[in-house]
Amino acid sequence: MFNRYSLSLGERAGVRGMKRTNINRCRILRKKQTEAEKKLWSIVRNRQLGGIKFRRQFSIGRYILDFYCPEYLLGIEADGGQHNDDKGRESDGIRTKELKKFGVEIIRFSDREVLTNIEGVYEVIRKVLEKRSKDKTPHLNPLPPGERR
Numbered sequence: 001m002f003n004r005y006s007l008s009l010g011e012r013a014g015v016r017g018m019k020r021t022n023i024n025r026c027r028i029l030r031k032k033q034t035e036a037e038k039k040l041w042s043i044v045r046n047r048q049l050g051g052i053k054f055r056r057q058f059s060i061g062r063y064i065l066d067f068y069c070p071e072y073l074l075g076i077e078a079d080g081g082q083h084n085d086d087k088g089r090e091s092d093g094i095r096t097k098e099l100k101k102f103g104v105e106i107i108r109f110s111d112r113e114v115l116t117n118i119e120g121v122y123e124v125i126r127k128v129l130e131k132r133s134k135d136k137t138p139h140l141n142p143l144p145p146g147e148r149r
Helices: 023-031 035-047 086-100 111-116 118-135
Strands: 055-060 063-069 074-079 105-110
Touching: 023 055, 023 063, 035 055, 035 063, 035 074, 035 111, 035 118, 063 086, 074 086, 074 111, 074 118, 086 105, 105 111, 105 118, 111 118
Parallel strands: 074 105
Antiparallel strands: 055 063, 063 074
């Protein structure tokens, strides 16, 4: 039996139970990753970043996030040049506010930043995850070491 204390942060925020849309679009985007997305995926995939699970091209509501960590409700975006003009920044701002309603925090990096300073990008992500882990409520009944849900 679940109660509000036994659910993960993502489940409490309602993201987990949400019907996912855009599944086919997500699959297409996974196959057509940009060079920056490939490089970013290479550092977050397979729990390489502190043992934390990330998903790529993950749909939440009507939005598709480049990378998403359900445990910490963290979205990571690798933004190309189209995000630098006024229309792109406005659209990104609206998207960030909408996702915030689900408890999802978005961090953004330019493609150039990812391609030229991956160590700095890694460090920023690590610090955000560290901060969010401090904000996370622990389970009342944690699983024994080595077991997963």
